Amino acid sequence: xxxxxxxxxxxxxALAEEGRHAPLLGGRFAVMWGALVAxxxxxQWLVLTGQAPFGPGAxxxxxxxxxxxxxLGSAVLGRSLKSKPGVGSIGNRxxxxxxxxxGFAIFVYVLAVIAAVYIGKxxxxxxxxIMMVAFSIYGICYFTTGGLSGNRSMYLIGALCFxxxxxxxxxxxxxxxxxxDAGFVVLVTVIxxxxxxxxxxxQTV
Numbered sequence: 001x002x003x004x005x006x007x008x009x010x011x012x013x014a015l016a017e018e019g020r021h022a023p024l025l026g027g028r029f030a031v032m033w034g035a036l037v038a039x040x041x042x043x044q045w046l047v048l049t050g051q052a053p054f055g056p057g058a059x060x061x062x063x064x065x066x067x068x069x070x071x072l073g074s075a076v077l078g079r080s081l082k083s084k085p086g087v088g089s090i091g092n093r094x095x096x097x098x099x100x101x102x103g104f105a106i107f108v109y110v111l112a113v114i115a116a117v118y119i120g121k122x123x124x125x126x127x128x129x130i131m132m133v134a135f136s137i138y139g140i141c142y143f144t145t146g147g148l149s150g151n152r153s154m155y156l157i158g159a160l161c162f163x164x165x166x167x168x169x170x171x172x173x174x175x176x177x178x179x180x181d182a183g184f185v186v187l188v189t190v191i192x193x194x195x196x197x198x199x200x201x202x203q204t205v
Contacts, residue, residue, distance in 0.1 A: 024149060025081055026095045027196025032073045033103075034189025036066045041131070041182035048175035067107075091149025098148075102141040106134050128172050131181045135165035138188060153192075161188050 040062050046052040047059060081087050110130060116122040139161035146154025164184035171177035 023199045024095050024145070024151060024196050025087055025092050025200060026099060027193040027200065028077050028080070029074060029099070030189045030193025031197065032077065033070050034185050034193060036070055036073075038182040038185040038190065040066045041178045041185065045175055045178040045182070048178065089149075091145070091151065094148035095145045098141045098144045102137045105137055106130075109133050125173050128177065131177075132165050132168040132172065135161045135168060135181075135184065135188075139165070142188075157188050157192050160184070164188065 043052065043062050044059055047054070047056055052058075113126050113130060116126055117124055139158040142154045142158030142161060146152060146158065161184075164181070164187075167184070168177055168181060171180060
């Protein structure tokens with residue numbers, strides 16, 4: 001009986017470890033959001049440098065479109081994960097919770113900036129701090145996901161996010177900052193997301 005109990009414990013431990021190190025399934029969200037945000041950042045750079053066929057007033061529609069398409073896309077992509085093995089693993093639950101909280105934190109900061117400009121009457125340049133804060137939150141999300149999932153590659157991406165925040169600070173209030181930000185977004189979301197998607201299990205259970 002003792003030997004059987006010990007074997008059962010070892011079996012459960014093995015299952016827990018396997019679930020903890022299951023492939024992360026958030027890659028599709030990273031690719032979608034990263035592509036949307038990068039495209040909007042390039043558009044903003046074109047507008048600020050006078051290369052776009054429309055003026056700065058159209059940027060509110062560009063970023064609103066990012067938000068609407070992103071949330072609708074997330075709902076659709078979320079449904080596609082239901083049949084994926086490993087979706088209930090510790091790593092994937094942690095990734096989902098952390099990035100949901102991180103995304104909401106960025107959204108709240110954007111609302112705070114809008115309130116500061118239109119109610120508090122702060123200079124419009126405060127909008128230029130959004131990506132600096134966003135990259136910092138990205139970094140926190142990657143480090144947290146990496147620690148809970150055991151995926152150490154997340155630490156490297158998180159560190160790159162912090163570098164992006166510093167570079168953004170150095171270039172703040174300059175149009176080129178948005179083009180550089182777009183490049184960093186591709187590096188820390190689109191590319192890692194695509195690699196995650198390649199590592200996803202193909203069959204359902």
